[in-house]
Every structure is written in C-alpha cells, then in structure tokens.
Amino acid sequence: MQRSTTEPVSMSSKPDDQETPATVAGDETRGRQIPVEILTGVIMAGVAALFLLNAGSTKLDWLFPIVLSYVLLAIAVVLILRGVLGFGGKIPLVPPILRGHGIDVLVFAVAAIAYAALTPYVGFWIMTGLVITGAAVYLDTQRSLKRLIIAAAVAVAVCVVAYLTLTEIFYVEFPLGFLDQ
C-alpha cells in the first residue's frame, strides 16, 4: 500500500480559487502538517454529527436533512480513510492558513463581524465610514495623508450614494444607531 505523499500541491483548479504561494505548505512545517483529506473528513463528520444529533423525530420533516447527514458522514469516512491509508493518488497537506497574509484575512474577518455587530448600535453612517476608511488605510501599502483623504472621500461618497439609492428607491431602513435619537 502506498503511503500518502507529503508533496504540497495547490488545492484548486480554477483561477478564482487559486492559492497564493504563501498558503502552500512549506518544507519547515511539513512535520507538523496533516493530509488535507483527514482534516476535510473530520470537518465533514463534525457537520454531519451536528445535524444528526439535533435532528427531530417527525419523519417527513427530518427525512431530508437526516439522509443528507448520513451521506455526508459516509463521505467523511471515505475522506479520512483516504487520508490515513493514502489510496487514490497524491494527497496535499493542510496549508498554514494564518501564515503570511492570512493574518490580514483574519483582521478583515474580525472587522466584518464588528461592522455587522456594531452597526445596529452605532449606526450605518459612522460604522460604514469607519470600516471603509479604516480598511482602506489598513490595506494600503504606501500610507500617506493624501491617500487617507482619498479613502475618507470614497467612504463618504459610497455612504451617500448607497443611502440615497437604497432608502429613496428601495425603501430600505438602515439602522441609524444613536444618530436616530
């Protein structure tokens, strides 16, 4: 039986999902990495278990999610076995997600969560302005006062255009936070 190869390969075949070189496993971390099939299998098994353990008993209402969960569980087992036994060709290693620019992604994800969580309290105008300006400055590789002003101007323009279009034409009610009082 052939053991799974430790050769790191790119995970995707499509341009929109191509990995950056920084996310591909590097030599110095190979020893700590696990085959990607095992991690995928464990995650899928976890999802299937979550849905199975919380399923109810009335037959027709739960039939679909229960069947889906069992099929997902079966696939998870196949993936784990493939990762452990190494059949079916080369198996890539789990890429170090937080290495390199992964930390930027983490910061941006936290910013997105904070934006959504705080907007109802702080309001659309202030939060949108802060997030767009702050993100533009954070992502800028050549920070300067001029570029800060451009970022702030873009934020204000986006806010005004979006607010007028969405409230006046589409009747969307934005949370205004303490500005509402």
Added chain:
Amino acid sequence: MLEGLVDSISLSSLTVITIGVFLGILVGALPGFTATMGTALLLPFTFTMEPLQALAMLGALYVSSQFADAVPACLVNTPGTPSAMATALDGFPMTQRGEGQKALIAAGFSALVGTAVGGLVFLFLAEPLASVALKFGPPEFFWVGVFALTIIGSIAGKSLVKGIAGGLVGMLIGTIGISATGAVSRYTFGQPDLRAGVNIVAALIGVFALPQVFKMVSERRKNVHIATYRRSAGVALRTVKEILRRPTNLIRSSLIGAGVGVLPGAGGPVACLVSYNEAVRWSRDRSKFGKGAVEGVVASEAAGNSCAGGAMVPLVALGIPGSAPAAVILGALLLQGIQPGPQLFGSRPELVFGFGWTLIIAGFVTFVASAILAGSLARMVMIPVRLLAPIVLFLSVVGSYAIRNSMVDVYMMIGIGIVVYLLGKIGVHAGPIGLGVILGPIIEPALVQSMALAKSSSVPHVFLTSPLSITLIALTAVSTAWIIWSNQRERRHAEIDD
C-alpha cells in the same frame, strides 16, 4: 399578433420599456436585490398605466435584471441573485484575464437571444406548453432538482468527492429554519432569529462574495487590482461574431431556459445551472469551463433570460406564475382587472401578444445598454484592491441586510463566508456549496410531498412510474455516467502528461 407588435413599438411602449430596462439594470447590478423586489416596488406605479404599458415596464425590468445580475458576478465574483451563480463560474475568470468587457457583452447578447427565444416560445407555444407544465408534480420536480445536482461533476474542481460533500453542506444550510412542509423548527438551537431560515441570496453572497474579499485582501501586495482592464476597440462585434460562429450552445441554452421557465416553481437558477451543465457536457474541451470560457457565460445568461419568457407561459395561459417576479406580474394583471387564463388569448389577443413582443424588445434594449455600458462597468476592476475590498464588503453587508431588513441575514452571510473561505483552503470549492444552497429548497419540498403521496400508494410507484420521471431519471443517469467517464479520462490524460 401583428396588432400586438404595433402596440408594442409605439412611442409610449418604447419609453416605458426603456425605463423598465434601466431600473432592471440598477436592481440586477446591486447584490442582494432581485427582480422580484424590483417588480414589487414598481407595481404600485403601474396601476394608472394602460395594461400593455404596465406589463411592458414590469416585463422589461424582469428581463434586464436577469442580465444585470451578471455585472457583479463577472466583475467581482458576486452573484447578486441565485441565477447568476453559473455566470460567475466563467465570467469572473474572464475578468481576471482582462476580458471583463467581453464577458458583459457576451452576457448582454445572450440575454438578447435568450429573451427572443423565450418571447417567441411565449408567442407561439404558450397554450400547448402550459398543458405539459401541468403534468409536472412533486416527483417530477424532485427529479429535476436531482438532475440539476449533477452539475457538481462540472464545478467540483479536482475532487468529485469533496464537491459532493460541499453540495451536501449547502443543502444542509438550506434546512435551517421552519420546514416548508411541516412548519417544524429545525436546527435553530433555541435562537428565534434562526426560525426564518437562511435567505438564499444572503447565503450566496456569503458563499461567493466574502471569500472573494478575503482573497483580494490576502493577495493585495501581489495584485494591486483585482484584474486588468484592457481597452479593446470593436469588442462588441467580435464577441457577437464569436458566439454566433458556434450558435448551438446559445440556442440549446435558450431552449432549456424557456422549457424550465414554463415549469411553475423551477425558476431561473435551475435553468441556468442545467444549461451550464449541458454546455460543459456537449463541449469538446470541458477543461476550459470554470477558467473563463465564454460559452459558460452564454449558457447561463441565455437560459436565465429565456426563462423569463417561459415563466410567462403558465402565467398568462393558466394564471399560474412560473417564478416569483411572474407572480408580481400576475398581481399587475389582476390590479388592471384582467383575469389570466386560456380565454385571454381570445378576448385580449393584442394584450397577450403585445406583452410577448415587448419582452423581445426589452431584450434588444438590454443588449444595446450592455454594449454601451460594458466598457465603463469593466473599468471598475481597476479600482485598487485597498478601496475595492471594503466596498465589496460594504455591498455584501448592505445586500444581505436589504433583502429582509434583517441583521440576522448579515450575520449568516458573514458566518457562511468565513466557513466557505476556510473550506476553500482544504479543497472544497464554493460552487458546489452554492449549488446545494439553491437546489436544497427545491428538492426537499418535492421529496416530502412525494413521500406524502406515497402513503396512499408506494414509493416506487410515485417516483418511478410517470413517463416524465423516467425521462428525468434517464437524463440523470446519463449525466452521472458521463461525469464519471470524463473524470476518469481526464485523470488518465493527466497521468500520461506527468
């Protein structure tokens, strides 16, 4: 029929069509805003219009929004509606290659042909097709959904198993909330906000747009812009010639779209996905799909737009709306005091046929608008990533919020986006997850209703005996066998190349 044509090319009709087209482009281009929302908002303004003009304006908005959802899908990989998911699969890679303008023109031209085919089907085949549509019951819809699922084989990437797993995760996401058939609360974990379920559009924004934002952020030092924009003179003519050089894909996709549109409840997403799958299946070089094949954009957009015409068939002929925007148009008909049904073809032929012609004219106006606007829109990709990423994040949040004025949809969108980004890192592509999110809510009610029918007979009798079911099962089997065969062939070729 000619009287209808004359009415539809009057100055007043052309004016309302043009207004409808531009409103539709605005609605379609904004992620999260759907044709249903646009037609519903426009409905009160049509009350005082002549019946044909009211229908023309609503129909024009419907048709052009079907095209315009390709704009964010192609330019920033953000399908603003479920129908645009298949468009994004090839439209965005085209943009990354510097062919954003070409992608939009291809979408616009496909919209024109698709709308024309849908309109002609409506004009000439409405009555016979409407009677066929009535033969589709829950088991047939179940098999339509299963057939559409076979597209996973085309969009799964390197691992079909992971593609299927992604599709299952997408369908499971769709089961959260009150069940559509039994009103049972599922997977809400005690959170009342989850009872309303996961909105499909918000989920799709999470599946496609947010991971794209994260990808932009992670590559910002390497790629200052999301893609390049290459100004290209005469691109509209060249693109149209390229599409017409091999018209089979365009015609096949338009016919599939019109056919699916006729089925009440199936809708644009199924039409786009099925025709995309067929485009892949019939292509000599399957490997180019997902990497910026113009045929992929053509298949999805032609089907989506012809579906709009097809959806009008059961609406006018039977009074059954074939899609959500068609339901709003039904409301417009009723507001005007017009009762749809077979008798309408005899009592108001100028209205019925005039409506069919206005759809075709709207397709033409949409194409002209797309050809004019494509260059300017495609330049959007030259906005630096440091500004574009926060703007796309903002549009994703606003688009998710605007659907139901609910922050819960925003939280869902962000949660799904983070999970899909991480799953992408371990080889589970976003495409199958999005497909599951779209098809789950179509397949489940059909399955449950079929099982309820089976209580009075038997499961095999319900699922396996009608000629339509047998045809769909055969198509699904052929499609699955083809996927397995072509995957094995590709693997063999890869081994030989190695």
